[in-house]
Amino acid sequence: MDTVVKEKSMCNSNWRRRSATLLLHNIMTLFLGFQLAAFMMSSLMMMQVEAQGGWEVIVNNAGIASMHTVVTHYNTAVLLDRTDIGPSQLPLPDGVCRNDPNDESSTHDCTAHSAVLDLGTNTIRPLFIQTDTWCSSGQFNGDGTLVQTGGDNDGFSKIRTFAPCGGDGDCNWVETDVPLQNGRWYATNAQLPDGTQIVVGGRGIATVEYVPANGRGTTYVPLIADANDAQNDNLYPYVHLLPNNQLFIFANQDSILYDWQTNTVAANLPTLPGGPRNYPSAGSSVLLPLSGFNGWTDAEILVCGGATYGAFLNPGAAIPATQSCGRIAPLDANPGWALENMPLRRNMGDMLLLPDRNVLIVNGAANGAQGWGNAQNPVTTPVLYNPNGAPGTRFQTLTATDIPRVYHSTANVLPDASVLIAGSNTHQFYTLTGYLATELRIERFSPPYLAPGAPxxxxxxxxxxxxxxxxxxxxxxxxxxxxxxxxxxxxxxxxxxxxxxxxxxxxxxxxxxxxxxxxxxxxxxxxxxxxxxxxxxxxxxxxxxxxxxxxxxxx
CATH class of the missing domain: 2.60.40.10 (Immunoglobulins)
Structure with missing residues (x-):
């Protein structure tokens, strides 16, 4: 009997030891499993973040906040701000100074308001520019010369040129002696098939003209007049050259087909719902990629974002920005807008055609409008739009930056397929501290497609x-x-x-x-x-x- 009890006791003791060991094993397995799962989840999240692109500050202090940016065929970028902001953070070389009795801030200024960024070395070279380029416009000519038009004050009627050069060159701005026929501020330039540029609109200017002047003079275009809009939401019109040799011109919520050869409106297009889309309620716009596979005929326009009407007139109200995009085939027999929503509300966003034929939407704010102090809640998350996706599946959010970019920001695709992000100054002058301070850093965004195995x-x-x-x-x-x-x-x-x-x-x-x-x-x-x-x-x-x-x- 005692033997039986002893055996049972030993059996129970062994069972308890085995149970405890098994329990400990299971706990350890579960713990390791959780650790493995956490590691795998962390790795997956890191992979997903990597797959959504990445950000890098390439210049910690450019000296100027670039409100106008272009990339040249010498693999440089031209940065351009206004001149009447007082001293910048970038001195001109060799004691060169700008003397301008018309300047509202500094009639004797020894700092630069334009610069060249060498994309190979990320170094900055100051440029000299005389007249005020505030909210001006520009475009490259066929020979690679940048033509830059208008501005404020003494720059209102100016035409300037910049013929880019290599990193060791001394190219600089040239102020031409031939003025614009109508002074322009907040206008848009587009290069035309005949080698000239059309300059469209501007504050208080409802005309188009051509640079160089080609005998067609200036023509009044009702679409870009601002008489019926207290906010003047027709500034910086969206202008796209279409495959039928007409221009698509969009201002506020309306658009036309414009025959630049005869200076006539060829067609009025339907109104885009959703509120104003141009400055100061700015969204953005692109002509979607044209393809030789369909004979270059399938032209579509995309307009995204904007500000609710009244946001500009009530700068402290933090009125939510627009979330919708409109897409139209303007050359169709019966064109109409197709609407869809972005993942995020956004005004002041920049839209870029990427080399893979997708569209990047970056920069901007979720509330307010363009203008000094009008923006609130910066949108730091870029969005990718796939034009060939099915409706409802076209948008993808990407990795956010730590640097807000609102009023006076820019975005440009670089030859290495990354994106240059510069500027942001929502103040009248350079304000380097406080909320949405003037931003002098330059970033490079690497979209998700920058991966091993590139051709x-x-x-x-x-x-x-x-x-x-x-x-x-x-x-x-x-x-x-x-x-x-x-x-x-x-x-x-x-x-x-x-x-x-x-x-x-x-x-x-x-x-x-x-x-x-x-x-x-x-x-x-x-x-x-x-x-x-x-x-x-x-x-x-x-x-x-x-x-x-x-x-x-x-x-």
Whole structure:
């Protein structure tokens, strides 16, 4: 009996030990499992964050807050602010000073209000500019010269040029002697197929004119008149050159087709619902990519964001921004706007065509409007828009930045397919402390497509004649398909990239030449209507990943 009890006791003791050991094992397994799961979740989150892009400050103090930014074919960026803000943080060299009796802030100024950023070294070289470029406009000519028009005060009627040069050059601004026919402030420039530029609108100016003047004079356009709008929400009109050689011009909530050759309105288009979309209630706009695969005919316009009417008139009210986008095919027989909502409300956003033919929406605020002190709640999260996605699936949020960019911010695509982000000054003068201080840092945003396995353009012509066949040699491409896309270098200011366009060339299937290298046969754009003569960035895109661009001259 005792033996039986003893055996039972030993059995129970062994069972308890085994149970305790098993329990401890299970606890440890569960703990390790939780740790593994947490690690995997953390890794997955890190992978997701990596997959949503990344930010890097490349210049800690540019000296100026760039409200106008362009990228040149010398792989530099021209930064431009207004001149009547008093001293900037960037001194002019060798004791050079600007003497201007008309300047409202400083008649003797020894600091720069424009600069060149070398994209290879991230170094800044100050530039000298004499007249006030506040809220001016610009565009590249066919030879790569930047033409810059208008501004405030003594810059109201000025035409300036900048012929870019390499990193060791001394190129600078030139103030021309030929004035604008109508002085302009808050206007928009667009390059035309004949090599001239049209300059559209401006505060109190409801006309268009041409630079250089080509005999067509100035013409009144009712769309850009501001008589019936207390906010003047028709400034910085959205202007896009269409494949039928007409201009799409959008102001406030309305748009027209404009025949620039006869200076007449060819058609009035439907009103876009959702409130005003132009400065000071600015959203943004792009002409979606044109493609040689459909004969360059499928033109669509996208307009996103804006401010609720009244936000500009009531700057302290923090009125919510617009969340909707409108999309229209203006050359259709019966065009109409299709609406969809962005993930976030946004005004003052910049919209950029990326080399993979998606659209980036970046910068801006969720409340208020453009103007000094009007913006609240910066939107630091970029959004990606896929034009070819199904409605309801087109938007994707990306990694946020730590630096708010509101009024007077800019965004430009760079030759390495990243995005240059500069500016932000919601104050009348440079205010380097406090809420939404003047921002002198420059960032580079790397979209999600910047990943290992990028193709490389080994060889492509530097000059493309209209309609000419050519072959590009691509390393590390997809043997089934490689995109060749031409991207212009627009003038970015006040939430609109003037002159922006992306052209998808019609390509044949890649031909293997060995060692992971392929040749791709294609044809240059057929005319200056599709591709106004200029320097473009040629990107090869394989598996959704763009190459470093090669600059090519078209025309």
């Amino acid at each position: 490389a353009i080994a060889n492509a012509p530097g000059e493309l004649a209209y309609g000419a066949a050519f072959t590009a040699t691509i390393n590390n491409g997809n043997p089934k398909f490689i995109d060749l896309n031409l991207l212009s270098a627009p003038y970015s200011t006040h939430s609109f990239a003037q002159g922006q366009r992306l052209l998808q060339l019609e390509t044949a299937a890649p031909a293997a030449v060995g060692g992971g290298t392929y040749t791709v046969a294609t044809t240059a754009p057929p005319s200056s209507v599709i591709a106004p003569s200029a320097y473009y960035m040629l990107f090869a895109v394989s598996n959704g990943i763009p190459s470093q661009a090669q600059w090519v001259h078209v025309g």
